[in-house]
Amino acid sequence: MNTRRPESRGATPRLSEAKSRDPFCGRQKRGPSATLGATALCRRVFLASAAAVTIMPFAVHATPEALAAAIKEVTGDAPLREGKVTLDVPPLVENGNAVPLTVSVESPMTAGDHVKAIHIFNEKNPQPHVFNAWLSPANGRAVVATRIKLADTQKVVAIAETSKGEFWTVHADVIVTIAACIEGVT
Amino acid sequence: MANVLVNAPKTAKKGQVVEIKALIMHVMETGFRPGTNGRIIPRNIIEDFSATWNGREIFRMKMSPAIAANPFVSFSAVASESGIIAFRWTGDEGFAAEHQVNITVT
Numbered sequence: 005m006n007t008r009r010p011e012s013r014g015a016t017p018r019l020s021e022a023k024s025r026d027p028f029c030g031r032q033k034r035g036p037s038a039t040l041g042a043t044a045l046c047r048r049v050f051l052a053s054a055a056a057v058t059i060m061p062f063a064v065h066a067t068p069e070a071l072a073a074a075i076k077e078v079t080g081d082a083p084l085r086e087g088k089v090t091l092d093v094p095p096l097v098e099n100g101n102a103v104p105l106t107v108s109v110e111s112p113m114t115a116g117d118h119v120k121a122i123h124i125f126n127e128k129n130p131q132p133h134v135f136n137a138w139l140s141p142a143n144g145r146a147v148v149a150t151r152i153k154l155a156d157t158q159k160v161v162a163i164a165e166t167s168k169g170e171f172w173t174v175h176a177d178v179i180v181t182i183a184a185c186i187e188g189v190t
Numbered sequence: 191m192a193n194v195l196v197n198a199p200k201t202a203k204k205g206q207v208v209e210i211k212a213l214i215m216h217v218m219e220t221g222f223r224p225g226t227n228g229r230i231i232p233r234n235i236i237e238d239f240s241a242t243w244n245g246r247e248i249f250r251m252k253m254s255p256a257i258a259a260n261p262f263v264s265f266s267a268v269a270s271e272s273g274i275i276a277f278r279w280t281g282d283e284g285f286a287a288e289h290q291v292n293i294t295v296t
């Protein structure tokens with residue numbers, strides 16, 4: 005790019021010229037029309053790169069829409085209420101490959117009123133599902149613990165389904181410094 | 191055979207809630223990672239984990255690639271009767287593993 009600079013100096017380059025000669029938002033001083041062209045070009049380059057940046061992660065990441073769809077699949081049309089569920093997950097994890105997670109639900113766990121299932125979802129892993137666990141009064145306590153993978157700093161959602169057909173939810177935000185799932189083998 | 195580690199009490203009082211922990215060795219390959227040759231490594235995970243107490247199912251879990259390698263699961267159960275707690279893991283590529291422990295309920 006530097007080698008081309010002397011040519012354009014002196015004469016006021018036109019819009020088309022500015023475009024063809026300097027595809028990467030020239031920074032050197034030029035006439036007013038060239039500045040306009042450069043700005044338009046800058047915006048075009050910016051938009052193109054912004055589009056590329058926003059589209060790319062969608063290929064490998066679940067989106068908030070995918071998360072909402074996955075939740076909808078479990079709850080159907082039943083309302084989702086906040087509370088009763090406790091999601092115990094560290095707020096900051098160094099290694100997303102193994103994140104300890106404990107879900108507990110306030111419930112008497114009797115035949116008439118117990119937690120039927122616990123569903124865990126995430127926002128930005130390649131798939132929104134993490135696990136589904138089915139419980140019964142034989143569990144005594146509605147507590148499930150496991151270790152999960154998180155591909156990015158994101159939201160983890162827990163949903164508890166009770167025998168009465170209620171859905172309780174809670175979410176936790178986790179900051180992840182080393183991502184899991186999609187990093188290649190080194 | 192897969193390497194399994196289960197931690198459950200050997201004895202319990204009737205009606206007591208006991209905690210049961212189960213760990214199994216498994217790669218839990220997500221199917222989203224490229225290998226050293228640049229190609230995606232095929233998915234190989236445990237999909238299903240279940241526990242039965244004297245043949246009655248007490249816990250079931252459906253796993254996804256988002257479960258960490260060497261899946262660890264902890265849950266609780268009411269000690270109802272003496273007998274066998276059996277665990278079963280099944281997954282991709284015909285993976286199946288079983289383990290059982292004895293428990294005495296007094």
